[in-house]
Amino acid sequence: MNIKNIIEQKLAEVILNVYQLKDIHLEIQENKTEFEGDFTIVTFPLVKQLKKNPESIGVELGQALTEQTDLLESFNVVKGFLNVKIKNNFFVDQLKSIAQNFSNIEKKNATVMIEYSSPNTNKPLHLGHIRNNLLGFSVSQILEEAGYDVIKTQIINDRGIHICKSMLAWEKFGKGETPESTNTKGDKFVGNYYVEFDKHYKQEVAALVAQGISEDQAKKEAPLMKEAQQMLLDWENGDEKVRNLWNEMNSWVYDGFNTTYKRLGVEFDRVQYESNTYILGKDLIKEGLDKGVLYQKEDGSVWCDLTDEGLDQKLLLRSDGTSVYMTQDLGTAVERFKENNIQKLIYTVGNEQDYHFQVLFKILGKLGYWWADQLYHLSYGMVELPNGKMKSREGTVVDADDLMQEMHHVAKLKAEELGKLENLTDEQKEENYESVGIGALKYFMLKVDPKKKMLFNPEESIDFNGNTGPFIQYTFARIQSLLIKANYLHREISDVELDQSEKELVMQLANYKPTVEKAAEVLSPALIANYVYDLVKTYNSFYQSNPILNQEDENIKQMRLNLSNLTAQTIRKSLNLLGIQTVNRM
Structure with a gap:
């Protein structure tokens, strides 16, 4: 339980004791203002119920929290916002707890299948496939970190x-x-x-x-x-x-x-082929006709009427008896739930197929499959380069391999410009260029909310400043250098007074697991990308304001090294969820 959760729990108890009100949840924010305090509690939701002004409610809650709990060191109220300063020992205990539970994963006892990539065998993978693969693979990593068992699959359009x-x-x-x-x-x-x-x-x-x-x-x-x-x-x-x-x-x-998959760093547990699945679904037609869910026209074609759902009438079997894509997708979904013990199925497909999946899910629901409401279309916007759209038939596709090679090249030019890899062998340099270049590509693609259309700019993505992969990788490399110079070994610390930048870093580290849970819930790697960026910014602020190697107090020095090491581990874990490698030198 992190400090924010502890405050929420204690606050609910205090509200019950003072006002006899149950199930009241006030918003608690990490304090980023100029006012003194670690957290801000918003009191306005109580105004109407208590018929008091927010300032007096804030004072009453602050006094009650001080008297009835051992949380607060001090508090102040500004215009109905209750700013609370938490006692130092809670942050020290929080730091220990994060380190002790860092690798623990609470299993959900549920299996999710996620489909991504799903290319055609008449052309190579292109820029759109890159976003698809990175998104699908990252979501699978996030779900595993959140405690789900995951089956990664693709269905190849080979006919x-x-x-x-x-x-x-x-x-x-x-x-x-x-x-x-x-x-x-x-x-x-x-x-x-x-x-x-x-x-x-x-x-x-x-x-x-x-x-x-x-x-x-x-x-x-x-x-x-x-x-x-x-x-x-x-x-x-x-x-x-x-x-x-x-x-x-x-x-x-x-x-x-x-x-291409190997270089992109994605993999699959199962591969299906449309040449095997295109015959699936025909048996569902009879089932649907028997149930009255489907109807047959005079020419023998079979349809599903979804007009009462705000959709249209959907053809499922042509008059000559051949199936359509929708029929195949119906059959494939049924087979997947039959053959695998899965509780949820996620399709990673571009937003031009939004309507297709609405129809697919509605028909499965009408056919009576209990899991129809456990189907999810992970819809994403198209990705373009500064020079515009792509056309595969005309051979103007932005090839995935070419783009990855370009990213490798841009990373090499940037490293040579900075001149920080002179002591590495040529092989080590090439590995570094690859990790930084491909990492820049992945981070730039994944930091954008999946639903948004995006413009990918290779030069912008590899900037060593700002919200980019290399900026985050560089901070990790800097921490590794620090730990090596310090001959770091983990030691427990006690009785150390944390300053504000150290407390902020502890709070940010404590946000890792809640962020993973939220990202798994909404299926968005962007939450992880922006979390690790905020973590890196918080660490850099801490690093610049606190001496470490030349700190004379050994206890403080050890605490700051512990903080640095835990930050590096969290950066590595976060980047791993995005499929990005770390580097020790940049």
Whole structure:
């Protein structure tokens, strides 16, 4: 229990004793004002009930807290705000408690599955996938830290007309080349042929339009499109030649994806493939028809009427008996709850799919699945670079690998400019550039609330000042240097009077676990990012105002070293929740 919780508990007891009022929760803020005191208690909610002015309520509560508890050293009231100064021993005890319970995780006895990444096998991962992966992986880390068991999963879109476009283009224009023969990363290699298909397809469409055919008709009649559609039919019918090519080209892509995932520092416990899941959900159609949740039109198509929910009528089965994406997602969700002992399922998908998930969750609820209200769409805004949006068909995508390499390069230039890594080997320098560069990318992406659209600026993200990853990594490195110089070993301290900057740092350290709980509740790594930034600012203020290595009083010196070490551990843990590595030299 941190000091704020102790004050809340004692305050509730005092309000009951003095005013005979139950379940009254007054707001308690850490005091960041010029008024003396560690916390501020807002008394205004009691004004109406007690019919007293806020100043007199503040005085009465301050006196009662002083007389009935051993919390307060002093208090003052300013315009109805009760500022309380807490006795020193509470902060010393709090520091010990944080250190003792630092690694403890209170298990929730609940399992959450979180889906993220979910790419297509016709192109490499791009900037949008980076935000998706970083967000999904970070949320999974936060949930684990909050005590949940987590299953990280992705479903790979490995079938469909778009996949056939890459396959057909390779057959026609590839001349037998491979990723190995061209020294090209597998996902990029296949993605190049997706772009190649589009280029030739547009030429065919333009030629047909020049012959007097309408553009819409030309798009349907273009020979390449007809061949791609035939290839999809052959795939669905199990044609051996098409299936062999499909397996080979997908294997190239998976090798490429795995390389990107490794550098990005994300991983998965389970991988599903749409080629296996696209047949799921059809059995739910009969179930829905029997229950009267779904209805069938004369042409044989099956629909769900959600107009009474403020939505529309949703097609679930075409008249030819083929399913749509919604049908597959229904079946996949049911299978996941059936195959895994999970209590919650989170989908990390961009906000352009908001409506899709509203419909999905409503239909599952209508079908009577108890867990329908435990489904959550972790919706996030699009990410752009200063030069604008991306178009995958035209090959203007901001490639994930290229962006990570650029971040590595920018980190190298910044380190060389600062000149602080001269004593490291070339290998150690490269590791440092990688940790700082990729860390800057991750922090910049995750510090923004997921729901907001964002503009990613590589140069801005790697600034060593301000709310950036390198600024936080640098503070961690500075503390490591301090602890090494001090030959630090942890020792318990007692009877040390803490100054205001030390108390503020203890309070900030005590906020780590409540922040993790809140971040797990709202599924937002931004809370962790901004917490660790505030922690670093608080530590730097403490560091600048308190001598440590040349402190003559050994007890005070040990306490400040303990504080520094605990801060470093908390920074490391916070960054780990964001998937970011720490470095010992910068």
